[in-house]
Amino acid sequence: MKNITKLILGLLVFSFNYSQAQVELDAVNIQAKKSEKTENSSFVDVRYYYYPNLQAYFDTKVAMYLYQENGEWVESEKLEPSTRGYSIKNGQYVMIEGYTGEEPYEMLAEHKAKYPADYSSRPKRDVASN
Missing domain, CATH: 1.20.5 (Single alpha-helices involved in coiled-coils or other helix-helix interfaces)
Known part of the structure; x- marks a missing residue:
């Protein structure tokens, strides 16, 4: 045993x-x-998203929107009420790669030229398929 x-x-x-x-x-x-x-x-690690139709940014690091209000840049958890009807989920946005600074709006003129606003509600056509 x-x-x-x-x-x-x-x-x-x-x-x-x-x-x-x-x-x-x-x-x-x-x-x-x-x-x-x-x-x-x-x-690619992206800190900011740019919304051309709103000329606003979203900071992924602190989960805040950056937009202009009365000529001043404001940081907020939500967008201003004047964006009535604009859907962030369905809206056009661009990932700003390579910029990790604190003030992406310093490059607003460059972003406006590179990513023009498109207010049409039509679906985007693929240019390569024409």
């Missing part, structure tokens, strides 16, 4: 050590896959 108890305890200890090693190996593999993904991915 003593031998069987020792054998069972030995097997339990061995299986516990084996499973612990397996968990550690899995954690290492997961970490390696994560670093592989970030090195090989085309993910």
Whole structure:
């Protein structure tokens, strides 16, 4: 009876050590896959979205909108009421890549020229398909 108890305890200890090693190996593999993904991915970190129709920005870092009100730039969790009917979810926006500063509106003239407002409600046609 003593031998069987020792054998069972030995097997339990061995299986516990084996499973612990397996968990550690899995954690290492997961970490390696994560670093592989970030090195090989085309993910671009974007801080600001620009809304051409509103001439406003959304700061993803602090989840705030930046827009002009009475000639001054305002930061707010929601857009001003004068945007009645404009749907942020359906509206046109542009990701501003590479800019991580605090005042994207300093480049407003450049953004207005590069991304003109389009107030039409018609669906956009793909130029390449013509």
